Structure formats: C-alpha cells, structure tokens
Amino acid sequence: MRITVRLFARLRDIAGSTELTRDVAPGATIGSVWRQLAGDFPELAPYERSVSSAVNLDYARMDRAVADGDEIAFLPPVSGG
C-alpha cells in the first residue's frame, strides 16, 4: 500500500520535507508508520509521546490501521492563537 505522510513545523524541518510517500505493509498502523519514520529521522524520536496524528483530515489514534491512499499527518504540539 502507498500512503502520503504530511509533516508540519519542527517535524517538517527535521525530515526536510512537507510531504513524503511511503510504501507500507498490510496491517500497518499510524504508529508503525511513525516508528518507520523515526527510524529514518532519529531526531523525531523525542516526539513519540507528544505527537498527534490525523488521517484524511480527521484526528486519529496511533493504533488506527492505515489504508492505501491515506494521507497521514503528524503534528507536533500546537501553538496557535
């Protein structure tokens, strides 16, 4: 399955791009996508406990299964307002 990963703010700076494409195995979850990403970019690891995620413009939990074509977003702690 192929998914799109979107990254924001400092996560984007660490990874060096706003959007990545990833091939994932069946049974993949948002959490497994995150761990794969943190393997590629070790500076992401400290965000393990504070990151939020969204799938196709809905906030979602890390144990949520991903499907082919999903847009997964990883969001560092927010600071709007």
Added chain:
Amino acid sequence: MRITVRLFARLRDIAGSTELTRDVAPGATIGSVWRQLAGDFPELAPYERSVSSAVNLDYARMDRAVADGDEIAFLPPVSGG
C-alpha cells in the same frame, strides 16, 4: 441659599422639568431637598428608597449638607448598558 435640582428619566417626567431652582434654609441636606420635592410632586415619594443623589457631579449620601449654588441631581435606578 439657592440650589439647582436636576432630575432624570421618570423623575423628570413626574416633575415636568429637567432643572428646578430651589431656595433652601441653612442646614438643609440632600434628604431635606428630596422631601421638599416629594411634597411638591407626590408621585416621587415611591422613589424614596431607590433614588440616588449627586452633588456637583459626585455621588453623595442623603445626609450630606448642601451649600449655596450646589447642583443636586436625583437619579432613579439606572438602566444603562
């Protein structure tokens, strides 16, 4: 002593004028001015407990002595805002 009395809102409607001139005896207080006025306009009497007063643009109590030339204002319960 001669004082000016200013009346507002329903008090003005009852007395039929916004401003009255009154001659008062030495020792007069805001309260005695009010009672004189309520004698002239009995419909004012029900305001005895709810009226506020001011002297020369300062809120003042009913037992405050008045002086020649004072501007005394009687204010029914307010409803600004």
Added chain:
Amino acid sequence: MNTPLLAIGPAPLTLEALTRALTADDRGGTDGAVVTFLGLVRNHNVGRRVLYLEYEAYEPLALRTFACIADEARDRWPRARLALHHRVGRLEIGEASVAIASASPHRADAYAACRYAIERVKQIAPIWKREYFEGGDLWIEGATADPEDEGARTAAERAACA
C-alpha cells in the same frame, strides 16, 4: 481623528474606533489580547416586542463614573487598559448602545476587565433607557446607583470570573 478612551454621546459606536484608541497607546507592543463587548438593542424584552429605545444620561457624571470604573479595573488588573463608549438618544433594533474594549498582555486580564466594566456600567452609570414597545413605552429601572456598595462591586468581580 483622535478617539477618546471614555466617551458618551449620540454618535454611532464602532469597535474599530474604540480598539484604535486603545491600541494606539501600546507603542511598545506589550499587548497580547484585546477583548471587546458590544451591547445591542434587542427586539424583545420580557415578552414585549420592542420597537426602539431612547437612552438618556447625566452625561458629565456618566463620564466621571466611567473614569471611576476604569480606575477600579486598573486597581484589580493593573496591566489591563480600558476604553468605554456609551451612546445616548434614539437607538434602533440591532444598534450598539455601549462598546467596551480592554487590552492586556494576557487574555485572562483582558476578558475579566472587559466583563467587569459592563457589569459596573449597569450598576452605577447614570444612564437610563426608555423602551418603546408595541402598545406603549416605559422607563427601565434597574439598580440603585451606589459606587460605594461593596456588595455590588464584588458581584461584578464575580461575574468577571475573578
């Protein structure tokens, strides 16, 4: 045009003028929050269909009372600044009778000072509204104005969530 921070008169009220008056004071950029309040004329009041209102004020005492309210707010929230405009004369449904703005480094103080100010205006400003409704008209009489009534002042602070 220089807009005063405290005003009462017949001119229509605008938030833009009010907040400009307030933030013009802040050349340093220390304000992080501006909270405003507009009171509007409603078309209904306790079951009566309202046609319009007429506001009357003892204007010079009202201005002094606004200054007193601003002082009270500054004592309680020293970093918040207030602007307060009240309108008099005939007001149609939907028009603003009162406009208040509060600016402060942090939002909690700005919200509290702005809310406190409208509570105090209703308690102690020498202003009256006459309601013209379907079938008649009457003077609205609310609170006996007494700036020294600590119970009322405390109630205003409570409403401001302070």
Added chain:
Amino acid sequence: MNTPLLAIGPAPLTLEALTRALTADDRGGTDGAVVTFLGLVRNHNVGRRVLYLEYEAYEPLALRTFACIADEARDRWPRARLALHHRVGRLEIGEASVAIASASPHRADAYAACRYAIERVKQIAPIWKREYFEGGDLWIEGATADPEDEGARTAAERAACA
C-alpha cells in the same frame, strides 16, 4: 463581500469583517451582546525580545477543527454563535493572529463562548508559530492536540467561567 464565519489564511484580520459576518445572521434582532477577542503578536516572550512570528497551519484540518469548536460551543451555549478567523504567514509585532466573535441574546453566554473558543484553538487547532527573536528562532510547542481529551475540554470550560 461575504465573509465566512470560519477562516484561515494570510489576509490581515479585522474585527469589523468578523462581527459583520456574525451579525448579518441576526436579521431578527435577537442578539443583545457581541464579545470579540483579538490575539496580538507581543514584542516579548519569556524574556526574549521578539522580532516577528511566522504562523503555519494544516489549513484544511484547522478549518474542520474550528467547526468542531463551534459545535462544542453551540452544545454548551445553544444561543451563542461564533465566528473564528486565524491568520498564517509572517506577522509583525502588534498584528492580530486570531480574531473571534461571539453573539448571543445575553452577555454571559457571549463572553463564555468567546473565551472557550480561544482556549480550544490553543489546545487543538493544528497551527504552529515560529518565533524569530533577537539571537535566533524556534518553533513554539504548546499542547499535544487531542480533541477527545475531556480534561482539556473541561479546563477550557473552566477558563470560560462556565
């Protein structure tokens, strides 16, 4: 020009546009109170002299989050209506990053809904600011965004004095 009730984008924010969008809804004249909030860029933050900010957002999710906040506020204060605009891009000191307006028949609900909304924006809107200060820059990171965190939601209600 038709101003949407919920918006995010690079255009400067004005209270006038926001309150017009909100009160245009009220053809019946039932609103008695409008409360607004402006968040401004401050020149200092925890001891750093701030030069300017850059705001970034996941814009489509931010818009959905604003709609979710408006729904929450309507559940809690059914007669209050909200408008909420957030800006992105580079903002100078004193400029508004967020503008919120709330209208309601009575002022208590308008104050509460407006305060609740800014608390929720700070908790759950996918928006980030990068602070450029004298000597460097950094991403500000506040709350972990979780719309289902009841503890955070309750804290926002408490801040709104509800």
